[in-house]
Structure formats: structure tokens, C-alpha cells
Amino acid sequence: MKQKNQKHRVVIIGAGSAGLCMGVQLKKAGVDDFVILEKGNGIGGTWWHNSYPGAECDVQSHLYSFSFEQKNDWSQPFAGQEEILVYLNHIAGKYELRPHLQLNTTVKSTRWQGENARWHVVTESGDEFESHVVISALGMFNNLVWPSIPGIDEFQGTTFHSARWDHSQDLQGKRVGVIGIAASAIQFVPEIASRVEQLYLYQRTANWVVPKDNVPYTQEQLDHFRQNPSVVQENRADIYNMWNTLCTFNDKKLLAEIEKSGLERLAVVEDPDVRRKLTPNHPFGCKRPLFSDVYYPVFNRDNVELLTDTIEKITPSSIVTVDGETRDVDTIIYSTGFETTTYLSALEVTGRDGQRLKDAWSDGAQAYLGMTTAGFPNLFMLYGPNTNQGSILFMLERQCDYITRQLKRMDEEKLAWMDIRPDVMTTFNDQLQKDISRVDVWQADCGNDFYYRSSSGRFVTNWPYTMDEFTARTTQADVDAYEVKAAT
Numbered sequence: 001m002k003q004k005n006q007k008h009r010v011v012i013i014g015a016g017s018a019g020l021c022m023g024v025q026l027k028k029a030g031v032d033d034f035v036i037l038e039k040g041n042g043i044g045g046t047w048w049h050n051s052y053p054g055a056e057c058d059v060q061s062h063l064y065s066f067s068f069e070q071k072n073d074w075s076q077p078f079a080g081q082e083e084i085l086v087y088l089n090h091i092a093g094k095y096e097l098r099p100h101l102q103l104n105t106t107v108k109s110t111r112w113q114g115e116n117a118r119w120h121v122v123t124e125s126g127d128e129f130e131s132h133v134v135i136s137a138l139g140m141f142n143n144l145v146w147p148s149i150p151g152i153d154e155f156q157g158t159t160f161h162s163a164r165w166d167h168s169q170d171l172q173g174k175r176v177g178v179i180g181i182a183a184s185a186i187q188f189v190p191e192i193a194s195r196v197e198q199l200y201l202y203q204r205t206a207n208w209v210v211p212k213d214n215v216p217y218t219q220e221q222l223d224h225f226r227q228n229p230s231v232v233q234e235n236r237a238d239i240y241n242m243w244n245t246l247c248t249f250n251d252k253k254l255l256a257e258i259e260k261s262g263l264e265r266l267a268v269v270e271d272p273d274v275r276r277k278l279t280p281n282h283p284f285g286c287k288r289p290l291f292s293d294v295y296y297p298v299f300n301r302d303n304v305e306l307l308t309d310t311i312e313k314i315t316p317s318s319i320v321t322v323d324g325e326t327r328d329v330d331t332i333i334y335s336t337g338f339e340t341t342t343y344l345s346a347l348e349v350t351g352r353d354g355q356r357l358k359d360a361w362s363d364g365a366q367a368y369l370g371m372t373t374a375g376f377p378n379l380f381m382l383y384g385p386n387t388n389q390g391s392i393l394f395m396l397e398r399q400c401d402y403i404t405r406q407l408k409r410m411d412e413e414k415l416a417w418m419d420i421r422p423d424v425m426t427t428f429n430d431q432l433q434k435d436i437s438r439v440d441v442w443q444a445d446c447g448n449d450f451y452y453r454s455s456s457g458r459f460v461t462n463w464p465y466t467m468d469e470f471t472a473r474t475t476q477a478d479v480d481a482y483e484v485k486a487a488t
């Protein structure tokens with residue numbers, strides 16, 4: 001039974017892949033006194049919230065899965081949302097995480113109490129938790145971005161954000177406007193195009209959409225994988241090597257090959273004017289890479305129109321562009337993405353000496369190895385600043401290992417707290433930003449400012465090195481990197 005004031009060794013915020021992975025690692029390390037607080041009514045995070053038609057991962061499932069729980073029979077190279085969600089639920093069951101879960105629990109704030117070296121965590125409904133350690137597993141894609149367009153609130157038809165798909169709405173025979181054409185839209189547009197009467201796609205910037213080759217495995221292949229798990233492991237290693245090279249976005253030959261394959265795929269679009277509008281004018285990698293085999297053919301349909309003029313206003317029944325064209329629609333789907341750069345400062349977090357995380361990060365989110373930030377002892381972050389790269393599940397496993405080792409250290413040395421030294425964090429971040437500035441495609445101008453960069457201009461999302469490098473950095477002992485205080 002849920003209590004109003006709970007005390008735990010560890011509070012984990014979020015039950016997506018990160019929170020679940022952390023729970024598994026804690027249990028393996030013998031830490032059982034933890035709770036996972038999740039604002040949603042289910043686990044799985046990204047894959048619970050994003051249920052739009054056609055949602056699937058962009059990193060092959062043989063790698064977009066945890067090493068401790070390999071699944072040999074993914075139905076296709078890039079699994080769909082439902083299959084990933086089943087996988088994550090399987091993990092929660094198998095590793096007995098469910099007793100630790102508290103769903104429908106939104107954390108509002110957390111404050112460090114120096115006097116007893118505890119975090120005080122408060123939820124939206126006023127529940128309180130006290131814990132020695134807080135681990136944030138909020139993800140990067142939880143706060144939705146809505147456009148600000150004159151008249152947006154006047155629209156009388158149906159509207160929803162693609163990240164919170166309204167499954168009660170039947171789009172059959174409807175005139176639908178999609179605003180924002182990027183990662184999510186290229187996945188759901190092919191799914192709904194044949195059902196709707198008319199589809200208007202409002203695109204601001206043409207993205208690179210490169211081949212995915214997501215052909216479902218045959219029964220024969222699946223049997224082979226099941227009987228020979230080593231084949232899946234070899235596959236995983238090959239995929240890893242490919243992403244490991246791509247990660248740095250500095251392999252010019254590979255980038256050129258990818259662009260070539262994207263342009264070849266684009267050639268299926270019959271109308272040269274549409275093809276021109278779909279041709280990117282920035283280098284691949286400048287924006288989040290997109291992968292699809294089924295997106296471009298959509299533009300050969302009579303009921304699909306690509307619009308690139310800026311939207312001037314929305315009326316109660318239509319979308320009006322600056323060229324004066326009015327298009328009547330029944331439904332508007334906002335596929336305008338996420339606020340990716342806020343990280344843990346989305347919550348009210350107060351650390352040592354009353355310092356607010358928002359103030360500490362006024363120049364943009366920053367941390368040591370993406371996991372700890374100076375002045376906030378015993379606070380760890382998963383998928384924190386500058387850890388976005390390759391297979392996030394691979395990156396998360398490394399982070400969970402690192403954090404588990406820090407907890408072990410606290411136990412062994414009987415520490416009240418540990419706090420990353422400011423000079424260590426600054427040295428790390430100065431070098432990181434210097435190396436980011438050497439990645440040409442991230443410096444190009446493609447309107448990616450609010451996906452990769454905070455409002456200060458600081459590049460806060462991506463890890464600029466390989467996944468190998470992340471493993472190397474996160475397996476260091478880091479004993480001297482922290483200021484520590486012994487328990488009294």
C-alpha cells in the first residue's frame with residue numbers, strides 16, 4: 001500500500017528503458033530498497049507514450065536491446081513500438097521490478113537536505129519521499145513542443161500531438177493536415193495516407209530520409225536465430241561496429257555514401273517539383289538522421305500534397321499559408337517534436353547551499369559523463385546531457401554500470417555523499433565542447449538549434465565520440481573525481 005511519506009535508499013524517476021535498466025542493475029548489486037516513480041499509467045517510457053501508427057526504432061533491435069536480456073526472435077530488423085513495449089514489460093516481470101513501481105506518480109521537485117544527507121522528493125499529488133540517492137531517468141523526449149501559430153486555439157476540428165496519438169479518432173475519409181515533418185511524421189504518414197481522404201503535409205525543412213531495409217524476418221530466419229543465438233550476437237557486433245563509426249559523424253566517406261543512398265531513394269518521387277522540395281540543403285547528420293523505405297512513395301499518391309510555404313494562420317476550419325492558399329481540414333496532427341535540451345531542469349531541483357539546477361545550468365545542461373553535475377550530491381542522471389548517441393540502450397547500460405559502482409563505493413567507504421568536483425566537470429565539458437565544434441555537420445546551418453542546442457547555443461545533446469569511447473570513460477574508477485563526505 002502506498003504511503004504518504006516513504007524512505008528509500010534510492011528513488012528512480014521514470015520507468016522507461018533507463019529506469020528499468022537501473023532497477024535490474026541495482027537488484028543484481030543487491031540493492032533492493034528502491035522505488036521507481038513513473039508519471040504515466042504504464043512502463044516503457046518512449047515506447048509507452050509514442051504509440052502512433054508505424055512507430056518503430058531506428059537502431060536495429062539486435063542492438064537496440066539490453067545485453068543482459070537478448071531476444072533472438074525480433075520479428076523484423078527494426079522492431080515496432082508494440083514489440084518493444086512487450087520486451088520492456090517482459091524485463092519488468094522477469095527481473096521482479098513491478099513491486100518497486102509506482103505509476104501515475106509525477107515527481108515535481110527534489111531538494112538536497114545537507115543536514116541528514118538525504119534528498120527530499122515531492123510529487124504533484126503531494127506524496128513525499130526521502131532517499132539517500134536520486135537517479136533521474138526522465139528521458140529526452142517527454143516535454144512536447146507545440147507550435148505557436150496565430151489562430152491555433154480557434155480550430156474547431158480535432159487536434160492532437162503525434163507523440164500522444166489519439167486512437168479514439170478514426171481518420172478514415174478525413175482531410176488531415178500534418179504540421180512538422182520529421183522523425184515521427186515520416187513513420188506515421190505512410191500508415192495513414194491510404195485511409196484519409198486528403199493529406200496535407202506542412203514541411204519547414206527537407207530532411208535526409210535514408211533507406212532502412214526493414215523487411216520482416218522470414219520464419220526460416222527466425223528459426224535460425226532461435227537455434228543459433230551466436231548468429232544474433234554476430235549480427236549485434238556488426239551493427240555495433242556500423243553505429244560506432246557513424247556516431248562521430250566525422251567519417252566523410254560513410255556520410256557521402258549515406259547521402260547517395262538517400263538521393264537514390266528520393267528518385268522514386270515522380271513529380272520533379274515535389275522531389276526538389278524534398279531534397280535537403282544541408283549535410284546528413286546536421287539534423288537527427290531519419291530512416292524509412294516507405295516514406296517517399298507516399299508522394300506519388302493523388303491525395304497527398306507537400307506544402308513548404310510558411311503557415312500564416314489557422315482558422316476554425318482550415319490552415320492558411322503565406323501564399324494566401326486556404327486548405328480545409330477536419331484534423332490537425334502536430335508532429336512538432338520534443339523539448340530535448342531541458343533534461344532534469346524540467347523539475348524543480350535544489351542542491352547544496354540551496355543552489356537551483358536551473359541556475360547552475362543557465363548556460364545549458366551540463367554534467368560529468370552526462371551523469372553527475374557539481375553541487376548536486378548523490379544525484380545521478382541517465383540519458384543526461386551529451387549522452388545521445390548510437391543505441392541509447394547500449395549507452396544506458398554503461399551509465400547504469402557506472403552509477404551502480406558509485407553506490408557500491410558509497411557503501412564500502414561508508415560515505416554520506418559524493419559530489420563531482422567542479423574542476424573535473426569543467427575540464428571534461430571544455431574538451432567535449434571543443435571536440436563537438438570539430439564535427440562539421442553539427443556546425444552547419446540547418447535550423448537544428450533547438451534539438452541539439454540549448455537557448456544559450458551550447459550543444460547539449462550528443463556524445464561526439466564513439467560508443468567504445470563512452471565505455472572506456474565510464475569504466476574508469478574516477479575515485480579522485482569526487483568530493484566525498486564520510487557518514488558520521
Ligand SMILES: Cc1cc2nc3c(=O)[nH]c(=O)nc-3n(C[C@H](O)[C@H](O)[C@H](O)COP(=O)(O)OP(=O)(O)OC[C@H]3O[C@@H](n4cnc5c(N)ncnc54)[C@H](O)[C@@H]3O)c2cc1C
Nearest residue numbers: 014016017018039045046057058059106107138139391392
Ligand atoms: C519515436 C522515438 C523513436 C526512438 N527511436 C530510437 C532508436 O531507434 N534508437 C535509440 O537509441 N533511441 C531511440 N529513441 C530515443 C529513446 O527515447 C531512447 O532510446 C530510450 O527510450 C530512452 O529511455 P529513457 O528511459 O531514458 O527515456 P523514456 O523512454 O522517455 O522514459 C522516461 C520516463 O520518465 C517518465 N517521466 C518523465 N518525467 C517524469 C516525472 N516528472 N515524474 C515521473 N516520471 C516521469 C516518463 O513518463 C517516461 O516513462 C527514440 C525516441 C522516440 C521519441
